[in-house]
Amino acid sequence: MSKKSGPLNRVEKFYIDNHSDKGVKDLAEELNRNQKVVSKYLGGKSEKATTSEAQGEGKENVIAGELFGHKDGRGVTVMTPAASEQADSFKSNALLKKSESSSCIHRIKD
Numbered sequence: 874m875s876k877k878s879g880p881l882n883r884v885e886k887f888y889i890d891n892h893s894d895k896g897v898k899d900l901a902e903e904l905n906r907n908q909k910v911v912s913k914y915l916g917g918k919s920e921k922a923t924t925s926e927a928q929g930e931g932k933e934n935v936i937a938g939e940l941f942g943h944k945d946g947r948g949v950t951v952m953t954p955a956a957s958e959q960a961d962s963f964k965s966n967a968l969l970k971k972s973e974s975s976s977c978i979h980r981i982k983d
Contacts, residue, residue, distance in 0.1 A: 876907050881914055889914055
């Protein structure tokens, strides 16, 4: 039986993530994939984990606009989960503060 070719699908990625304690050889045999494909996926996951940990250390100084995903060629911008969390944290702080113009606003009583 020949090995599957092409990119890993979502189910295979989920299986690899949850069984990463097994060796690359065992995972490749169970999924009927090349060892190279499995090891490449595991290597990419570890690099992403280290970069996300490094970004988490200096979280206070990060501007929310830098956390958005951009595709300049198509003019697309996507809000990432990190940007959403930062926006939510700022929003809760802003709601607790009294606005600067609140002393200038007068309401007419009925």
